[in-house]
Amino acid sequence: MTTAMHSFDALMDITARPEIVFVRGEGSYLWDDKGKRYLDFIQGWAVNCLGHSPPAVAQALAEQAQRLISPSPAYYNDVSLRLAAALVERSCFDQVFFANSGAEANEGAIKLARKYGARHSGGAFEIITFEGGFHGRTLATMSASGKKAFEPLFEPKVPGFRKARLNDLDSVKALINDNTVAVMLEPIQGEAGVWPASDQFLQELRALTSERGLLLIADEIQTGMGRTGKLFHYEHAGIEPDIMTLGKGIGGGVPLAALLATEKASCFEHGDQGGTFNGNALMCAAGFAVLDEVSKPEFLKSAVEAGLFLESELQRLSARHGLGEVRGRGLLLALDLKLPVGAGIAAQALQDGLLLNSPQPDALRFMPALNVTRGEISEMIEGLDAILTKAGAARRVA
Numbered sequence: 543m544t545t546a547m548h549s550f551d552a553l554m555d556i557t558a559r560p561e562i563v564f565v566r567g568e569g570s571y572l573w574d575d576k577g578k579r580y581l582d583f584i585q586g587w588a589v590n591c592l593g594h595s596p597p598a599v600a601q602a603l604a605e606q607a608q609r610l611i612s613p614s615p616a617y618y619n620d621v622s623l624r625l626a627a628a629l630v631e632r633s634c635f636d637q638v639f640f641a642n643s644g645a646e647a648n649e650g651a652i653k654l655a656r657k658y659g660a661r662h663s664g665g666a667f668e669i670i671t672f673e674g675g676f677h678g679r680t681l682a683t684m685s686a687s688g689k690k691a692f693e694p695l696f697e698p699k700v701p702g703f704r705k706a707r708l709n710d711l712d713s714v715k716a717l718i719n720d721n722t723v724a725v726m727l728e729p730i731q732g733e734a735g736v737w738p739a740s741d742q743f744l745q746e747l748r749a750l751t752s753e754r755g756l757l758l759i760a761d762e763i764q765t766g767m768g769r770t771g772k773l774f775h776y777e778h779a780g781i782e783p784d785i786m787t788l789g790k791g792i793g794g795g796v797p798l799a800a801l802l803a804t805e806k807a808s809c810f811e812h813g814d815q816g817g818t819f820n821g822n823a824l825m826c827a828a829g830f831a832v833l834d835e836v837s838k839p840e841f842l843k844s845a846v847e848a849g850l851f852l853e854s855e856l857q858r859l860s861a862r863h864g865l866g867e868v869r870g871r872g873l874l875l876a877l878d879l880k881l882p883v884g885a886g887i888a889a890q891a892l893q894d895g896l897l898l899n900s901p902q903p904d905a906l907r908f909m910p911a912l913n914v915t916r917g918e919i920s921e922m923i924e925g926l927d928a929i930l931t932k933a934g935a936a937r938r939v940a
C-alpha cells in the first residue's frame with residue numbers, strides 16, 4: 543500500500559492499520575502528518591501513563607543518553623540499581639529482573655515458577671491460568687493466554703497451562719494436582735473486555751495458593767503503575783502475590799518491563815535468565831522518571847478523581863443511549879455496548895479525531911493518560927455522544 547507521502551510495504555503486515563501516520567504527540571493529543579489532531583483514549587494501549595512525550599520522560603532520556611546508554615547486562619549500572627531499589631521499596635517484592643516487553647516479563651515469570659517447582663516442589667511445572675486471559679505473544683505466553691483467537695495458532699502450544707474461570711474458585715481447585723506450581727492471572731482481564739477479578743476472589747485465591755504451597759503470579763502489565771488508582775492493583779485486595787510482572791506504564795512509552803519476586807520465589811541461578819538489553823540504563827532512566835511521578839500521592843489522588851469522573855460520565859452516556867454497564871477500575875474502564883457495534887464506533891471516532899479501542903465487538907475500552915484532565919474527558923464524552931446519537935438515529939431509520 544502506498545500513498546502520496548508514504549510507502550507501507552516495507553513493514554510486515556501484521557495487523558489492519560488505518561492510513562494515518564502519526565508524527566507528534568503531546569499529553570492527551572496526537573497529530574498526524576497532515577496536521578490533524580486526535581484526542582487519545584488508547585495511549586499506546588495503556589502505555590503512556592503520563593501522556594505523549596511527557597517532559598519528565600523526555601528529559602530523563604535526553605540526559606541519560608548523553609551519560610550512559612548500555613554498558614551490557616554483564617555489568618551493573620547505577621540507574622537499574624536505583625529503579626530496582628525504588629520498586630522494591632514501594633511493593634511487597636524483594637527482587638527485580640528488567641525486561642523489554644510485557645510478554646518477556648511474563649515469559650520470565652513462567653520460567654521462574656518452573657524453576658521454583660524444580661527446586662522446591664518436586665518438579666511441579668503446571669501453571670493454572672484463566673479463560674479470557676492475555677499474557678503476550680511469545681509462544682509460552684500465547685499458550686498461557688486464554689484468548690480464543692490464539693487457540694488454532696502456532697501449534698503445538700507450550701504444554702503446562704490449564705485454564706480456570708475467573709471469579710470461580712472451584713474451577714481453580716478442580717485443576718490443582720501434584721504438577722501444579724502456580725496460578726497466574728490478570729487482576730482485570732483487559733483484552734477480553736475489562737473483566738475484573740473481584741477483590742474477594744483475589745483474597746480467596748491468595749489463601750488457596752498459600753494453603754496448597756502454590757505461587758500466585760499477578761500479571762499487572764496493564765493494571766500496574768497507577769492504572770487502577772493504586773500503584774499496584776493487588777493493593778486493592780490487600781493481598782501479596784509471590785511474583786508480579788509490570789510492563790506498559792512502567793516505561794511511560796518506552797520499552798521497559800519488569801519481573802518482581804519475593805525472596806522466597808526469587809530463585810533464578812546464573813545462566814537461567816538474561817538478555818542483551820535487559821536493565822539498560824536508558825530505559826531504566828525513563829522508568830525511574832515515571833515511578834517518581836506516579837508514586838507521588840497527589841498524582842494518584844488526581845488519577846483516582848479522573849477515573850471516578852470518567853466512570854460517572856460513561857454511566858450518564860450509557861443511560862442516555864440505553865447501553866449496558868460500565869466496568870473496570872480507575873482509568874481502565876469499559877462500556878458495554880450491548881450490540882456488536884464497537885468496531886464501527888471506533889472507526890467513526892477515528893474519523894472524528896478521537897482514538898477509542900474496542901477490544902471486543904460489544905465493548906469500548908478507555909485507558910487515557912493517568913493525568914488526563916476533566917476537560918479532555920468531557921471532550922471525549924461529547925465526541926462519543928455525537929457518534930452514539932448518529933448511530934441510534936441510523937438504527938431507528940433502518
Ligand SMILES: Cc1ncc(COP(=O)(O)O)c(C=O)c1O
Binds near residue numbers: 587678789
Ligand atoms: C495483561 C497483559 N499481559 C501481557 C501483555 C503483553 O505485553 P507486551 O505487548 O508488552 O509484550 C499485555 C499487552 O497487552 C497485557 O495487557
